[in-house]
Amino acid sequence: xxxxxxxxxxxxxxxxxxxxxxxxxxxxxxxxxxxxxxxxxxxxxxxxxxxxxxxxxxxxxxxxxxxxxxxxxxxxxxxxxxxxxxxxxxxxxxxxxxxxxxxxxxxxxxxxxxxxxxxxxxxxxxxxxxxxxxxxxxxxxxxxxxxxxxxxxxxxxxxxxxxxxxxxxxxxxxxxxxxxxxxxxxxxxxxxxxxxxxxxxxxxxxxxxxxxxxxxxxxxxxxxxxxxxxxxxxxxxxxxxxxxxxxxxxxxxxxxxx
Ligand code: ADP
Ligand code: MG
Numbered sequence: 294x295x296x297x298x299x300x301x302x303x304x305x306x307x308x309x310x311x312x313x314x315x316x317x318x319x320x321x322x323x324x325x326x327x328x329x330x331x332x333x334x335x336x337x338x339x340x341x342x343x344x345x346x347x348x349x350x351x352x353x354x355x356x357x358x359x360x361x362x363x364x365x366x367x368x369x370x371x372x373x374x375x376x377x378x379x380x381x382x383x384x385x386x387x388x389x390x391x392x393x394x395x396x397x398x399x400x401x402x403x404x405x406x407x408x409x410x411x412x413x414x415x416x417x418x419x420x421x422x423x424x425x426x427x428x429x430x431x432x433x434x435x436x437x438x439x440x441x442x443x444x445x446x447x448x449x450x451x452x453x454x455x456x457x458x459x460x461x462x463x464x465x466x467x468x469x470x471x472x473x474x475x476x477x478x479x480x481x482x483x484x485x486x487x488x489x490x491x492x493x494x495x496x497x498x499x500x501x502x503x504x505x506x507x508x509x510x511x512x513x514x515x516x517x518x519x520x521x522x523x524x525x526x527x528x529x530x531x532x533x534x535x536x537x538x539x540x541x542x543x544x545x546x547x548x549x550x551x
Contacts, residue, residue, distance in 0.1 A: 297330075297414045298548050299406055300474070301436035306452050307423035309444045310479035312339045313514055313524075315420040316374070317534065320525040321541035323375035327415035330369065333381035334402070334432055335422040336389070341380040344372045345521025348382040356384040359401040359431075360391045365409050374523050377414070379405070385428070392427045399467045402428075403435035425459050433460060434467040438474040440504065440544075443495065445478050445488040453499055474547070475502035477540065480510045505543065508536045 302311045302318075315331055323329045333340040333355060338348040348354070357363040358379070370378050392398040406417055419432040433439060439460060441453065457473070464471050476495060482488050488507075496503045511533040517524040525534045 296410065297406065297417045298438070299417045299419065299436045300544070301419040301421055301429075301432040301439045302442060303419075303421040303429055303432065303439055303456065304441050304443065304452065305423055305425045305429070305456060306444075309442045310477075310508065310514075311423075311442050312343065312420050313517075314440070314442050314477060314479065314508070314537070315340055315418045316343055316517075316523040317525060317537035318541050318544070319376045319416070319418050320374045320523040321534075321538045322416050322545065324525065324538070325541060325545065327545070328413060329376040330379065330409065330412070330414045330417045331376050332379040332402070332405075332417060332419045332432075334385070334420055334428045335381060336383055336386035337422070338381040338383065338385070339518070340420045341378065341382070343518035343521070343523070344374060344376075344378055346370060346372070346378065346380055348380065351380055351382055354382040354384060355379045355405075356382065356388045358405050359385075360388045360395075365405045366412065369409070369412075373521070374526055377412075389427050392431075398427055399431055399434045399463075402431040403468075406435050425455065430459065430463060430467070433463040433471055436468070436471055438472050440474050441476045441501075442479045443476045444480045445482075445491045445507070453495065453501075457499060473501060474544070475504045477504045478507035481507035482510050483507065504540050506536045506539055508540070509533050 319331045353368045358365045421429045513528040517527045
């Protein structure tokens with residue numbers, strides 16, 4: 294296993310702030326002094342784009358690492374947010390199909406993480422695609438922990454049971470050390486009773502920890518990706534940015550306590 298803390302941010306539902314959470318927690322951990330790598334595992338390449346990189350300009354991307362065995366160190370890019378990035382392009386969509394018939398497909402991300410060991414990352418955050426397919430399973434197989442962002446406004450917790458089934462399968466077959474670190478409430482509007490009720494229901498139903506504080510809804514998040522930076526850079530004092538800093542500190546505290 295790698296000496297980096299490898300954290301998968303997963304939920305098969307789109308729009309729950311997986312990518313935003315990876316970019317923001319990554320920037321926060323880097324601010325707090327950690328060496329951080331972010332891995333874009335979504336063919337939509339939103340994480341790559343949101344860090345100011347146009348996927349169309351890239352000759353090499355995570356797809357070459359996962360399906361062609363390219364050394365990930367050749368693909369890693371430094372970003373202005375103080376984190377490194379293993380970027381994605383739309384070619385990753387084909388990787389999912391290619392990998393389906395390949396031996397060892399569950400281990401392709403873990404193997405990339407192990408190859409990056411000499412770079413000495415403290416944290417490697419994996420931005421999963423909105424599905425429970427090969428790439429998400431490979432991410433969970435590489436990870437020590439998984440964080441599940443949940444949008445509290447809607448009934449987005451309906452898929453949580455299915456995601457937890459996948460986590461249990463991964464634990465049984467490919468990665469015994471995977472732990473669920475908890476759900477991260479996103480797009481949170483604490484003024485509504487509904488949001489609080491949904492949160493309580495989720496943690497009770499699935500016996501999951503709820504990470505604290507919840508990430509408040511803020512228009513600033515919608516603006517950040519177009520600026521090519523995380524919200525921690527574009528709106529330093531924003532409440533959402535601050536909430537991500539606190540969650541990052543608590544994740545870091547958790548690993549120190551372990
Ligand atoms: P996912 O990766 O799960 O599909 P994204 O991180 O891409 O989700 O977020 C979906 C949308 O919600 C994006 O437009 C993003 O800017 C917006 N968003 C994320 N977090 C917040 C927030 N706390 N407040 C307001 N908008 C947010
Ligand atoms: Mg995403």
